[in-house]
Amino acid sequence: MNPDLNPQDLLDAVNQTMPFGKYQGRKLLELPEPYLVWFHGQGFPNSKLGRQLALMYEVKVNGLEGMLQELVRR
Template sequence: MDQQELIDAVNQIMPFGKYQGRPLLKLPEPYLVWFKSKGFPESKLGRQLALIYEVKLNGLESMLMPLLQEENR
């Protein structure tokens, strides 16, 4: 994974569901845990969700907050 992939994942907007319109980094951890239990989609979005799940699981969310683009804060 390169730096741009991480920045893209942090700023990706959730395109559907209860949290539609939120950056993936701001999704609640229980929602990501639910996705993990059901299986992440087989797509770029699924890979990004899995990455953000790992970020939150390891307590790295606050470290990545500065990567959020201004319109996503």
């Protein structure tokens, strides 16, 4: 786990909405795993959003999204 990651970073990433593309407006936690795998192959942007997408990629490929569902703000 990234030593610079704090609980607020995880909460923010789970509740961040995708700002562009096919999945615009969806929470990052709700993005399909194949999309995150594709993004991983392309390289995540060098930005806060890129770090959040990379975190959601790790969550998805390790099957942890169910544990984080209760953190999603509706």
